[in-house]
Amino acid sequence: MTEQQTPIALNVDDITVTYNNGHTAIHNTSFKLNGGTICALVGVNGSGKSTLFKSIMGMVKPNTGSVTLNHLPVTQALKQNIIAYVPQTEEVDWDFPVLVSDVVMMGRYGRMSFLRIPSKEDKKQVDIALERVNMSELRHRQIGELSGGQKKRVFLARALAQQGKVLLLDEPFTGVDVQTENAIIELLKSLRKEGHLILVSTHNLGSVPEFCDQVVLFNRTVLATGPTKTTFTPQNLMVTFGGALRYLSLSGEKLHEDEDTRMVSVLTDDERAAVFYGEGKDDSPHNNLLHEQFRKK
Numbered sequence: 001m002t003e004q005q006t007p008i009a010l011n012v013d014d015i016t017v018t019y020n021n022g023h024t025a026i027h028n029t030s031f032k033l034n035g036g037t038i039c040a041l042v043g044v045n046g047s048g049k050s051t052l053f054k055s056i057m058g059m060v061k062p063n064t065g066s067v068t069l070n071h072l073p074v075t076q077a078l079k080q081n082i083i084a085y086v087p088q089t090e091e092v093d094w095d096f097p098v099l100v101s102d103v104v105m106m107g108r109y110g111r112m113s114f115l116r117i118p119s120k121e122d123k124k125q126v127d128i129a130l131e132r133v134n135m136s137e138l139r140h141r142q143i144g145e146l147s148g149g150q151k152k153r154v155f156l157a158r159a160l161a162q163q164g165k166v167l168l169l170d171e172p173f174t175g176v177d178v179q180t181e182n183a184i185i186e187l188l189k190s191l192r193k194e195g196h197l198i199l200v201s202t203h204n205l206g207s208v209p210e211f212c213d214q215v216v217l218f219n220r221t222v223l224a225t226g227p228t229k230t231t232f233t234p235q236n237l238m239v240t241f242g243g244a245l246r247y248l249s250l251s252g253e254k255l256h257e258d259e260d261t262r263m264v265s266v267l268t269d270d271e272r273a274a275v276f277y278g279e280g281k282d283d284s285p286h287n288n289l290l291h292e293q294f295r296k297k
């Protein structure tokens with residue numbers, strides 16, 4: 001079977017990760033996703049989202065359980081360039097003297113010989129990737145000279161140049177303006193149409209129903225997973241955010257097709273998605289996180 005014909009599938013099967021210091025960051029975590037999906041990974045700070053990404057990428061080895069991509073173990077999937085990862089901005093050394101186009105070319109390394117001499121095809125894919133994230137004009141800039149949003153787009157371009165059908169994005173919207181966020185969302189939607197499987201962690205709850213068709217609600221293990229319409233409910237979000245979430249309004253399509261609208265209210269298109277929180281005196285990290293989101297509006 002050729003790469004194009006292979007149905008895309010990610011299977012995380014009962015993984016547990018304990019770091020060397022004895023901390024079990026995630027446990028008994030299982031979910032399955034197929035191509036043509038954008039899935040949101042949602043959870044409080046420290047709930048283990050990055051650890052989950054790193055486990056899928058084989059950067060952290062689970063103590064138990066397994067991750068397979070297209071029924072292949074991660075190590076083989078990586079060799080076949082099936083999967084690309086956009087890490088959190090803080091995990092990258094921005095002082096490293098390298099040009100934007102060089103960073104994007106790194107996405108092609110897995111397809112080059114050990115001499116790493118770019119072919120015509122490599123250069124073409126870098127051009128296409130830069131164009132798709134609207135960064136062609138800045139291709140000769142040093143990476144350290146870019147703004148936060150531009151850096152995100154360069155790393156997205158690197159993942160696109162890799163031409164992996166599975167994309168993992170760790171908080172791609174943190175520190176980016178609304179225009180850039182919308183541009184990234186539109187790009188992800190077109191990748192979904194092309195059959196990509198996209199798993200994206202985000203703290204921006206309001207935009208999840210706008211572009212994610214699946215969700216994984218997470219706190220060290222999967223709390224709920226399934227279609228956004230039926231899973232991204234106020235009740236499930238209450239559980240995910242430790243009960244700090246008092247009231248939630250979501251824009252986008254109707255979340256419930258039946259009569260039971262529960263706490264979900266549907267806003268008109270021009271109303272921005274909004275997440276409201278109670279005025280309680282709860283100073284827990286959960287509550288502070290939610291208030292922080294509210295302030296950003």
Ligand SMILES: Nc1ncnc2c1ncn2[C@@H]1O[C@H](COP(=O)(O)OP(=O)(O)OP(=O)(O)O)[C@@H](O)[C@H]1O
Nearest residue numbers: 019020021023025044045046047048049050051052
């Ligand atoms: N290398 C490590 N060694 C030991 N503990 C770690 C390591 N990396 C992360 N942890 C711990 O594992 C837990 C999960 O961290 P992780 O970064 O996966 O969470 P997260 O959900 O991505 O958080 P955030 O939303 O803040 O980015 C945290 O308690 C963190 O302190």
